[in-house]
Amino acid sequence: xxxxxxxxxxxxxxxxxxxxxxxxxxxxxxxxxxxxxxxxxxxxxxxxxxxxxxxxxxxxxxxxxxxxxxxxxxxxxxxxxxxxxxxxxxxxxxxxxxxxxxxxxxxxxxxxxxxxxxxxxxxxxxxxxxxxxxx
Numbered sequence: 001x002x003x004x005x006x007x008x009x010x011x012x013x014x015x016x017x018x019x020x021x022x023x024x025x026x027x028x029x030x031x032x033x034x035x036x037x038x039x040x041x042x043x044x045x046x047x048x049x050x051x052x053x054x055x056x057x058x059x060x061x062x063x064x065x066x067x068x069x070x071x072x073x074x075x076x077x078x079x080x081x082x083x084x085x086x087x088x089x090x091x092x093x094x095x096x097x098x099x100x101x102x103x104x105x106x107x108x109x110x111x112x113x114x115x116x117x118x119x120x121x122x123x124x125x126x127x128x129x130x131x132x133x134x135x
Contacts, residue, residue: 019133029069031132035125036074040064042121043078043114050106051080058082078107 044062051059061082068075091103114121 031129032074032125033067033069035122035129036076037067038125039114039121040067040076040078043110046113047078047107047110050104050110052088052104052106058085058088061085078110080107 041064044064048059048062051062053059058080061080062078063080064076064078066075066077087101089103089105089107092101093099094101
């Protein structure tokens with residue numbers, strides 16, 4: 001004969017309800033989104049610091065856009081709409097076509113730096129969001 005045990009799961013059900021309400025309210029998306037906006041601002045600050053200055057136009061052209069949340073996660077776009085930005089970044093031929101001006105790779109260097117720092121930057125953001133969810 002089988003006997004069954006009764007388990008009081010009231011605390012667990014309360015926990016599930018609280019977490020479910022926060023997830024439904026998209027609190028974690030909001031918290032992580034705030035962290036991503038800070039990361040976007042930090043990325044912009046770093047790339048501006050690396051951007052060479054002649055008139056200041058190129059440095060002033062940096063902006064972030066496209067802060068998105070989707071199935072793949074959060075993303076943003078770091079962009080510079082100054083016409084000659086790709087030529088300074090990647091290099092270009094001289095006007096006569098006989099010489100080459102090397103690229104300065106300020107964007108590439110910034111992306112590599114941010115990727116290297118990403119665990120240190122992201123972990124506190126994610127931990128804070130989880131504390132808010134489970135706190």
